[in-house]
Amino acid sequence: STSCLVGGGGGVADHSLYSLTDSSDCSPEDEEASPEPPLTPLQKLTADMCKDEKTIKELIIGRRVGFYKVRGEIGYGTFSRVKLAFHALTRDKVALKILDRMRLDAQAQRLLSREINSMEALQHPNIIRLYEVVETPSRLYLVLEYAGGGDLHNRICSEGKLCDNTSKVTFAQVLSAIKYMVGYYIIHRDLKAENVLFTTTGAVKVADFGFSTRVSNRNLLFRDESYLGPPVDVWAMGVLLFFMVTGTMPFRAETMGKLRRCIIEGNYTLPPWVPGPCQRLIRGILKPAPAERYAIDQMLGCDWLLPVEFPWSLVPPEPTNALQRLLDSERSSSVEAELHEEVRSSLQELGFTSEHLQNNQLTDSRSPVTGVYRILLHRSQKRRGCDCPPVVRGMVRDPKREGLRAYRGLRHTSKFCVLS
Ligand code: ATP
Ligand code: MG
Numbered sequence: 001s002t003s004c005l006v007g008g009g010g011g012v013a014d015h016s017l018y019s020l021t022d023s024s025d026c027s028p029e030d031e032e033a034s035p036e037p038p039l040t041p042l043q044k045l046t047a048d049m050c051k052d053e054k055t056i057k058e059l060i061i062g063r064r065v066g067f068y069k070v071r072g073e074i075g076y077g078t079f080s081r082v083k084l085a086f087h088a089l090t091r092d093k094v095a096l097k098i099l100d101r102m103r104l105d106a107q108a109q110r111l112l113s114r115e116i117n118s119m120e121a122l123q124h125p126n127i128i129r130l131y132e133v134v135e136t137p138s139r140l141y142l143v144l145e146y147a148g149g150g151d152l153h154n155r156i157c158s159e160g161k162l163c164d165n166t167s168k169v170t171f172a173q174v175l176s177a178i179k180y181m182v183g184y185y186i187i188h189r190d191l192k193a194e195n196v197l198f199t200t201t202g203a204v205k206v207a208d209f210g211f212s213t214r215v216s217n218r219n220l221l222f223r224d225e226s227y228l229g230p231p232v233d234v235w236a237m238g239v240l241l242f243f244m245v246t247g248t249m250p251f252r253a254e255t256m257g258k259l260r261r262c263i264i265e266g267n268y269t270l271p272p273w274v275p276g277p278c279q280r281l282i283r284g285i286l287k288p289a290p291a292e293r294y295a296i297d298q299m300l301g302c303d304w305l306l307p308v309e310f311p312w313s314l315v316p317p318e319p320t321n322a323l324q325r326l327l328d329s330e331r332s333s334s335v336e337a338e339l340h341e342e343v344r345s346s347l348q349e350l351g352f353t354s355e356h357l358q359n360n361q362l363t364d365s366r367s368p369v370t371g372v373y374r375i376l377l378h379r380s381q382k383r384r385g386c387d388c389p390p391v392v393r394g395m396v397r398d399p400k401r402e403g404l405r406a407y408r409g410l411r412h413t414s415k416f417c418v419l420s
Contacts, residue, residue, distance in 0.1 A: 040351025041089050064088070065141050066134040067368050070096060077208070079108055084146065089350050092375050094131060097142040104140075111210055116142070118186050118212040120365055125387050126177035128197065128207040129378060132371030143371055145378065147205045149198030152244070156193060161247030164275060165392045170196070171241050172308045172390055173204035178233050179296050185215040191236035193243055203389045231290040237299070238285030245274055250286060264288055277304035310390040335384075342380045343373065 039047065045067065048055040058064040068085040074095060075082040085096040104112065119130035119142075132143040152170070156162065162170060174196060181188065188195075190211040197205045242250040250268035253259040262268070266288040270279050281302045284294035299305075347357070352369065360369035381387070 041349075042351030045088055065096065066132070066143075067371065068094060068096060068134075068141075068143060077210075079103060079112075079210075085143070087372070087375055090346075090372060090375050090379070092379060093146045093148070094375070095128075095144040095146045097144055099140045099142075101138055101140060112140070114213055115209045116365065118209040118214060119144075121184050121186065121214070122181065124177055124180045126173040126204050126206055127180070128205045129374065130365060131374045131378075132368065133365040134368075135366065144207075145205070147197035147207065148200040149202065151194050151207075152196040152198070152204075152240075153193035155198070156243065156247055162244045164245070164278070167241070167244040167278070168305060168308050168392055169390050170204050170244060171237075172305055172310075174206060174237060174240065175296070175299055175305075176310070177204075177206045178230075178237065179300065181233075182230060182296060186212055187215065187230040188212050188233050188236075191233055191240060193240060196240070199387065201387070201389070203387045231293060234285060234293055234296065234299075235290075238282060241278075241285065242268070242270075242282055245278055245282075246271055250282075275304070277302065280304070307393040308390050309393050339377070339380050339384070343376045346376045346380075347372065 049059065055064065058069075063070050065085065067088050069088055071084040071086070073081060074084050079099055081098045083096045083098060084093060086093050099112065116130065116133060119128070123129065128147060129145040130142060131145065134141040134143065161167075174191070178188070178191075186209075188206065188209065188211070190208060191206070195206065195208040197207045199205060239250055242248075251259055251262040253262050266286060268286065270282060274282070281294070281299065281304050284298065284302070287293045294302075350372065352372065356369055360367045362370050362373050364370055
């Protein structure tokens with residue numbers, strides 16, 4: 001069957017694919033039916049996965065994973081390798097984070113499931129999206145939104161510190177992501193320049209939720225910090241901001257002990273050429289005592305970020321019942337309805353029928369239908385400008401971007417748009 005081939009490892013009991021391959025896809029009776037309607041792209045793909053030797057070989061050697069064609073390596077981490085891939089039907093590029101099950105001990109598995117849970121819950125223009133999870137007996141693949149512009153750490157190491165406006169625009173996007181996460185009680189806990197990625201259009205994407213955690217009890221996060229937000233992420237943002245504007249780290253020492261002391265004492269030196277409003281922000285964040293540290297809303301309202309304007313309109317978060325919205329778009333608002341109509345017709349063109357959709361609730365990351373749906377939804381949202389980076393008022397604007405700015409007039413005018 002198709003499903004045993006998907007994933008490249010062989011022997012995968014992937015429930016969701018059974019519903020994709022209706023009996024006509026691979027059955028010999030096909031040949032008797034006439035006139036034969038042309039195969040849809042989905043039928044062609046699933047048939048190839050059943051019968052085409054080249055496709056089957058690619059699945060076995062890992063050149064294909066599920067509906068994705070795998071290309072070269074783009075990064076690696078402690079437990080993972082990350083490869084570029086693209087969806088065989090939609091052609092969209094994705095990043096494939098590959099984890100070897102053998103190397104995952106119990107602790108790593110716990111972290112991984114948190115990574116998946118956190119990413120599933122979040123849908124924000126400045127957070128890498130999780131489209132799908134593909135499992136094989138030996139590996140786990142996270143299919144992620146691809147950010148092709150490199151990471152912030154590499155950028156600063158190769159090009160030096162960011163100019164004031166670029167720092168503003170970059171920092172504002174990280175801040176917007178963190179503010180949004182607080183609303184979902186999710187703490188990143190590994191916020192650093194290596195995990196801040198750029199798209200090719202310059203948008204910032206917070207990545208690597210491998211250390212993230214969800215605070216289930218509101219009080220745990222907010223007991224003493226009713227409006228401080230998660231102190232670890234706020235602190236990390238201070239270090240990140242210092243790094244962006246100076247190209248160096250605020251706390252440096254020869255030994256771990258000395259470094260620890262520097263941090264505890266809040267002992268760092270800001271170069272005098274850092275603009276005053278930015279200095280005030282850094283000093284507000286890098287306070288050793290969490291109770292004195294700036295709250296997220298104070299950061300959002302600081303003078304330094306006043307000229308920053310977000311271009312995107314309010315993008316509705318992925319509905320809890322995505323399927324219902326998709327099948328019954330009249331009930332949604334007009335923008336949402338238009339969006340879902342677009343996704344539905346793209347799904348139809350690819351060969352996904354209402355039956356396929358009925359069989360997949362579109363909330364299960366382990367279903368290839370969810371993968372296609374999320375990719376198409378994101379594509380439509382991007383087309384509406386949801387991933388455009390903010391601008392600094394007073395900067396020379398790209399005329400191409402003006403069209404998108406006109407569009408945003410739809411829903412949103414405030415300086416900071418925080419999705420809810
Ligand atoms: P770490 O050792 O930091 O915990 P990790 O195993 O959790 O690493 P990631 O940090 O998620 O892995 O990814 C490793 C590298 O792969 C990143 O530093 C980045 O260069 C690249 N990468 C990860 N995700 C993406 C993506 N969505 N788009 C483009 N590149 C990516
Ligand atoms: Mg990382």
